[in-house]
Amino acid sequence: MPHQCTSCGRTFPDGSKEMLSGCPDCGGNKFQFKPRGRTEPDDPAGRTEPDDPADRSGDQDDQAESVSTGPVSQESTPTKPNAGGTESDIPKRKQPDNRSTAQQSAERTEARSTASGRSTRNKGVSEDVPAREPESTPEATSDAQREEPTAQGTDPTVRESDSTARESDSTARESDPSTHRSTDSATDTEQVGGREHEDTAQASARTDVVTPDELDRASQPVATQDTDDPDADSGERPDIEELRDELNEQFESIRIVSPGKYELNLMELYDRQEYIISLQEDGRYVIEMPDAWGIDGE
Amino acid sequence: MGLLTNLRDSISRVTDGLFAADEPKRIGIYGPPNAGKTTLANRIARDWTGDAVGPESHIPHETRRARRKENVAIERNGRKVNIDIVDTPGVTTKVDYKEFLEHDIDKEDAVRRSREATEGVAEAMHWLREDVDGVIYVLDSTTDPFTQVNTMLIGIIESQNLPVLILANKTDLPESDVKQIANAFPQHETIPLSALEGENMDEVYTKIAEYFG
Numbered sequence: 061m062p063h064q065c066t067s068c069g070r071t072f073p074d075g076s077k078e079m080l081s082g083c084p085d086c087g088g089n090k091f092q093f094k095p096r097g098r099t100e101p102d103d104p105a106g107r108t109e110p111d112d113p114a115d116r117s118g119d120q121d122d123q124a125e126s127v128s129t130g131p132v133s134q135e136s137t138p139t140k141p142n143a144g145g146t147e148s149d150i151p152k153r154k155q156p157d158n159r160s161t162a163q164q165s166a167e168r169t170e171a172r173s174t175a176s177g178r179s180t181r182n183k184g185v186s187e188d189v190p191a192r193e194p195e196s197t198p199e200a201t202s203d204a205q206r207e208e209p210t211a212q213g214t215d216p217t218v219r220e221s222d223s224t225a226r227e228s229d230s231t232a233r234e235s236d237p238s239t240h241r242s243t244d245s246a247t248d249t250e251q252v253g254g255r256e257h258e259d260t261a262q263a264s265a266r267t268d269v270v271t272p273d274e275l276d277r278a279s280q281p282v283a284t285q286d287t288d289d290p291d292a293d294s295g296e297r298p299d300i301e302e303l304r305d306e307l308n309e310q311f312e313s314i315r316i317v318s319p320g321k322y323e324l325n326l327m328e329l330y331d332r333q334e335y336i337i338s339l340q341e342d343g344r345y346v347i348e349m350p351d352a353w354g355i356d357g358e
Numbered sequence: 359m360g361l362l363t364n365l366r367d368s369i370s371r372v373t374d375g376l377f378a379a380d381e382p383k384r385i386g387i388y389g390p391p392n393a394g395k396t397t398l399a400n401r402i403a404r405d406w407t408g409d410a411v412g413p414e415s416h417i418p419h420e421t422r423r424a425r426r427k428e429n430v431a432i433e434r435n436g437r438k439v440n441i442d443i444v445d446t447p448g449v450t451t452k453v454d455y456k457e458f459l460e461h462d463i464d465k466e467d468a469v470r471r472s473r474e475a476t477e478g479v480a481e482a483m484h485w486l487r488e489d490v491d492g493v494i495y496v497l498d499s500t501t502d503p504f505t506q507v508n509t510m511l512i513g514i515i516e517s518q519n520l521p522v523l524i525l526a527n528k529t530d531l532p533e534s535d536v537k538q539i540a541n542a543f544p545q546h547e548t549i550p551l552s553a554l555e556g557e558n559m560d561e562v563y564t565k566i567a568e569y570f571g
Contacts, residue, residue: 314476320455320469322476326510329483 066090382429382440383570386490388482388515390507391418391448391475393496394527396425398553399445402566403427405559411445417461419475421447424485434567441570444490447478449507486514492521492570499526499550500533503542512543521569526550529557 063072063079067088072079082089313328387395399411412425427443453476458468486493493515497503515522523546526539530552540548549565551558 314480320465320472322453322472324451324453324476324479326449326451326479326483326507327514329480330487330514 064092066092382442383491384426384442384444384489385492385494385566385570386444386446386482386485387494387496388446388449388486388511389496390498390505391450392416393448393498394553395448395496396421396445398494398496398525398527398551399425399427399443401553401556401559402432402443402563403430405563406430406432411443417463418457419448419453419471419478421445422471422474422478423447424478424481432563432567434564434571437567437571439567439571441492441566444485446482446485447475449479449482449511451507453479486511486518490520493523494566495522495524496527496553497524497539498528499536499539500528500531503539508542512546516545522546523562523565523569524548525553525562527553530555 063074063076064070065072065079065083065086065088067090068083068086070083070085072091078084079091083091313325315323315325317323387399389395396412396414400414403409403411407427407430409427411427412421414420424447425445427445430441430443432439432441453472455465455468455472458471459465463471495508495512495515497508512522512524524539524543526534526536526548528534529536529550534550536548536550547565549558549562551562553559
């Protein structure tokens, strides 16, 4: 939950664009891009799916990935009439965003299929996501694609117990790569088990409605939550540069090279009219809504 | 004073509106930093309304918020054209506070200016998309016009089908090379001028009336 309104404290999952037109609760336009592992789970239950994991894991990868525009944004942004500039356009317009969705997941899948051990996989993804716990993603992705829509929110209890089970697995995982490998499949099995109400036919039907990409994105956080327990805490907190990178990947029209130095993507600024981001040195940033912009008379 | 000014503007807008056939067109003055946009905006505003638009400066990014002068009525050949002039911050792809340090501005202020300038560019791009009916594109004729910013902005303007008038400013300087500007954008007419000295403003007004009337 890296984004938090500095006025009312409301938090937003990574990749969310809900706050890009101001905080829905208090109308504030100052937010804090919170380093991982620092947020409190005070989010309303309604849209917590992505928050929770981000919180708990504080996984950097999580943040970088949800750049892919995040699940929530998909559902929550429609408030913006001109959101045409945001959700749907993003993939086709922005190379990086593109990467973060389809391409990244492709990468992940690739990494997963080729890599047999954790370290290999780590390499596979690490150029994008340096400090992350690699193992989570591949599983996450697959989890996501299969499990997300139905499992999500329908049966929290099942999920709870799932994750508990996995936690207990974690020691084994840590110690032995082969066990770890099998945990992967175990996880898969678990998912299937936990999703007893979706059979192959259902899954196939669902696929017609929800694109794999959407699924992928929607599910990442949860998946991460499932898998990253053992290593998440050991990750380092990202420094301001990393935060910038992450934010810039998400919003990207203005790159803050260092305090007082900016690089501007004019096309992006032109295309994406809803907001600009000013990331401050302390991780805070301001969202400017065009509505608030005015031309000074004389 | 702002209130009075606004009031006066409102009144003049209403009275003008009685006689003007059309709503004023909103004309954005765009271009890279330090091309002389504000000098031109002030020149136009002073010539036709008696008021200035904003402070001019040699320091780049002096204009960090778009400023507008409404209802500038330009008469040409018996024809009256009403425009709202929007002076925009100079558009650039990089803003560095160090630029300001060269102008005796302390670091803290320079960083602030830098941030404001960045936001100003974002704003200018936003206005370009939504809020202008035509563009006066001002270039410094002493510098090379083949830049990413110029190409991109002119491209955007063309893609929007906005009428655009390209002005080669600073003809009072010996290094001025109007031809270079004209060659860079052969698809558009280039008007030379010195906004500072008021050179060739007659032609500029004629073209404004022609392009935006």
